[in-house]
Amino acid sequence: MFAVLKTGGKQYKVASGDTLQVERLAADAGETVQFNDILMLGGDKTVVGAPFVDGAAVQAEVVDQIKGEKVIHFVKRRRKHSSKRTKGHRQQLTLLRVTDILASGGDKSGVKAAVGAGSVAAVAVAAAPKKATKKAAAPKADAPKAEAPAAGGADDLKQLSGVGPALEKKLHEAGVTTFAQIAAWTEEDVAAMDEKLSFKGRIEREGWIEQAKEKTQG
Incomplete structure (x- = not known):
């Protein structure tokens, strides 16, 4: 059985036991996370979501938080003499091992949802000033x-x-x-x-x- 999941704006076809790298998730090594945006399930019977398959989920164990290969960005601005910049970048990634594919019941499993690190940072920052709402407006x-x-x-x-x-x-x-x-x-x-x-x-x-x-x- 295989599934096509969506995370970080990308789609991945996975089966139980597969390892894959996705954009960094807010989870520590050893944790189990669950992907709920399942576009398709395959096997004895193919199920295509509209856009997602209800109740389907993919569970995976976080192996490690890593960085991708270094990418070089070279920028040269037009009409500006000697204006150029070379910069290296390594994408923040999460290495996962797929442990289970659920055709149903994913919404009741109780496993932590896989959420991007950027989204969690934004929520955490917003939650911090709630105690001071009486004195100052919250961001x-x-x-x-x-x-x-x-x-x-x-x-x-x-x-x-x-x-x-x-x-x-x-x-x-x-x-x-x-x-x-x-x-x-x-x-x-x-x-x-x-x-x-x-x-x-x-x-x-x-x-x-x-x-x-x-x-x-x-």
Whole structure:
């Protein structure tokens, strides 16, 4: 029996005993996680979801948290003399071993759902200030921890590579108004903001954090 599951925006065909690498999940080595977004089940009878198969699930054991092979990004900007940047990147991955494929009853198994690390970081940051809601307004539920507007007015975020009026507006709506906030982003903040802006990997490709640091130091 095999299943086609969806995680991290990708689809994987798996069978019991298979090992696979997926985008980093919020789980420790040795934990068992469950994928509930099952697109298809195969075997004696093929079941295709619409879009997912009700009650189906894939359970897997987390073997380790690893990094993918190094990828080199080379960016050269047009009409700007001597403006180029070479940067290496290693994708954060989770190594899994598939332990079981459930054709039904996945919604009642009680096994921890497989959730991306970026999503969990956003939820954890949002939950932190709940105790202080009487004194100050809580930030948006999925906002990274470095998004609180800083005093002293907003910066012109359009000075960052690839940021236009529309993207600047989205950043403002997310509470990001200054270069200092962007310069202080962590890997978890970048992952959460990638999901919020729907431009996965753009922050690293364009080098926003490095540019923001230069502008705050300058």
